[in-house]
Amino acid sequence: xxxxxxxxxxxxxxxxxxxxxxxxxxxxxxxxxxxxxxxxxxxxxxxxxxxxxxxxxxxxxxxxxxxxxxxxxxxxxxxxxxxxxxxxxxxxxxxxxxxxxxxxxxxxxxxxxxxxxxxxxxxxxxxxxxxxxxxxxxxxxxxxxxxxxxxxxxxxxxxxxxxxxxxxxxxxxxxxxxxxxxxxxxxxxxxxxxxxxxxxxxxxxxxxxxxxxxxxxxxxxxxxxxxxxxxxxxxxxxxxxxxxxxxxxxxxxxxxxxxxxxxxxxxxxxxxxxxxxxxxxxxxxxxxxxxxxxxxxxxxxxxxxxxxxxxxxxxxxxxxxxxxxxxxxxxxxxxxxxxxxxxxxxxxxxxxxxxxxxxxxxxxxxxxxxxxxxxxxxxxxxxxxxxxxxxxxxxxxxxxxxxxxxxxxxxxxxxxxxxxxxxxxxxxxxxxxxxxxxxxxxxxxxxxxxxxxxxxxxxxxxxxxxxxxxxxxxxxxxxxxxxxxxxxxxxxxxx
Ligand code: AMP
Ligand code: MG
Numbered sequence: 196x197x198x199x200x201x202x203x204x205x206x207x208x209x210x211x212x213x214x215x216x217x218x219x220x221x222x223x224x225x226x227x228x229x230x231x232x233x234x235x236x237x238x239x240x241x242x243x244x245x246x247x248x249x250x251x252x253x254x255x256x257x258x259x260x261x262x263x264x265x266x267x268x269x270x271x272x273x274x275x276x277x278x279x280x281x282x283x284x285x286x287x288x289x290x291x292x293x294x295x296x297x298x299x300x301x302x303x304x305x306x307x308x309x310x311x312x313x314x315x316x317x318x319x320x321x322x323x324x325x326x327x328x329x330x331x332x333x334x335x336x337x338x339x340x341x342x343x344x345x346x347x348x349x350x351x352x353x354x355x356x357x358x359x360x361x362x363x364x365x366x367x368x369x370x371x372x373x374x375x376x377x378x379x380x381x382x383x384x385x386x387x388x389x390x391x392x393x394x395x396x397x398x399x400x401x402x403x404x405x406x407x408x409x410x411x412x413x414x415x416x417x418x419x420x421x422x423x424x425x426x427x428x429x430x431x432x433x434x435x436x437x438x439x440x441x442x443x444x445x446x447x448x449x450x451x452x453x454x455x456x457x458x459x460x461x462x463x464x465x466x467x468x469x470x471x472x473x474x475x476x477x478x479x480x481x482x483x484x485x486x487x488x489x490x491x492x493x494x495x496x497x498x499x500x501x502x503x504x505x506x507x508x509x510x511x512x513x514x515x516x517x518x519x520x521x522x523x524x525x526x527x528x529x530x531x532x533x534x535x536x537x538x539x540x541x542x543x544x545x546x547x548x549x550x551x552x553x554x555x556x557x558x559x560x561x562x563x564x565x566x567x568x569x570x571x572x573x574x575x576x577x578x579x580x581x582x583x584x585x586x587x588x589x590x591x592x593x594x595x596x597x598x599x600x601x602x603x604x605x606x607x608x609x610x611x612x613x614x615x616x617x618x619x620x621x622x623x624x625x626x627x628x629x630x631x632x633x634x635x636x637x638x639x640x641x642x643x644x645x646x647x648x649x650x651x652x653x654x655x656x657x658x659x660x661x662x663x664x665x666x667x668x669x670x671x672x673x674x675x676x677x678x679x680x681x682x683x684x685x686x687x688x689x690x
Pocket of ligand 2: 455
């Protein structure tokens with residue numbers, strides 16, 4: 196097992212090139228420990244393209260030795276594994292958390308000198324596990340793989356998935372499930388909750404070190420500003436405004452926007468109970484534990500702003516020596532979120548409607564369409580896509596008495612811009628996906644994989660989702676909404 200094969204000798208270290216800047220931070224930031232070895236590692240999905248872009252030897256990694264590595268049994272050379280400390284507001288309530296079932300191996304330096312965290316999820320207990328077993332079940336890890344890669348293909352900033360390996364060990368949930376480990380790739384895992392951790396301990400030095408580290412890693416241009424921490428708050432606010440606008444534009448419901456799940460670099464992180472909305476309704480909620488709809492589709496901008504306010508709270512001691520000055524500066528930035536979000540959202544909506552220019556009435560034009568869609572419970576993804584079809588397909592929303600009036604307004608609006616209709620249609624097709632990870636399709640793929648060990652359904656789905664803006668081939672049914680069912684789709688803070 197431990198002997199080097201000829202193949203791995205010719206490709207030393209699988210292409211891993213780790214730096215460990217997080218491990219060089221003070222020891223209060225983490226706890227050093229190794230993944231807990233598992234019984235029988237086996238790779239069940241592997242992201243060849245991502246592996247190559249990270250500078251990894253994809254062929255060598257997709258082997259027994261690679262499986263041992265991607266399940267944590269054998270550490271790559273240069274890795275300095277650790278579990279990160281953080282805190283977070285979960286459904287509004289503050290808790291000290293930390294990586295309870297994740298291990299950061301280190302930061303992979305790519306051939307183009309970019310830096311990405313390589314993290315295992317489900318790799319065993321850590322000092323932050325509390326009552327958890329540190330493990331993850333196969334279904335939820337495959338689900339994260341599918342949806343995070345779909346988000347990437349939709350051009351939405353996100354953590355990515357390099358591989359899922361099964362452990363050969365059971366995990367006990369409501370029933371016995373197969374254990375698995377996901378290898379997550381992220382620009383970093385610094386969260387609003389990481390700052391909250393130091394703020395809660397009253398560790399101002401720790402906060403300052405973390406702020407400096409975050410600026411150096413993600414916003415190096417801010418280091419020279421008069422007030423780098425205030426600039427950091429503004430930059431993070433801008434990235435979140437853009438991110439949440441992108442979610443809204445594809446009907447994505449994150450489902451668990453706790454502050455420990457808000458990444459400072461502006462990537463979507465933590466694919467637990469997330470799902471895509473079918474019929475348009477701002478109140479859409481999928482998560483079984485989100486009883487009051489705190490994280491409903493339409494609430495996401497407001498919650499992002501709330502989370503940013505919690506981030507601002509942690510930064511106060513660094514913003515100004517005078518508390519009142521610090522508060523008023525932070526408030527100004529947080530208040531600017533609404534305007535920033537609306538700007539990104541409207542820009543995206545204009546693109547979805549094939550508009551190049553800007554007119555003051557555009558927002559009402561979009562809102563009227565959304566109201567019509569809500570009344571008809573029209574499929575969010577397909578309605579936008581179909582607006583670029585000629586003639587329009589026969590769908591209830593297009594038969595609504597109010598629709599023809601809206602349509603006239605939209606046509607007239609397009610007439611007032613110089614671009615040809617074909618250019619408008621191309622713009623629409625580039626901004627309205629034909630396929631999204633439909634819940635019933637994801638479930639179907641997971642069932643085949645988990646219940647029958649058949650990964651072909653999932654591989655096909657991943658393939659289709661990697662080209663979301665291409666017109667589906669005839670008779671391809673990946674773009675269809677689910678058949679009507681009696682029960683709403685429910686997701687679980689999947690573990
Ligand atoms: P999440 O809802 O995935 O953001 O997780 C919230 C917190 O619970 C994080 O600190 C996780 O590390 C921890 N956690 C979730 N599942 C487990 C588990 N099975 N074992 C230990 N910790 C867990
Ligand atoms: Mg989390």
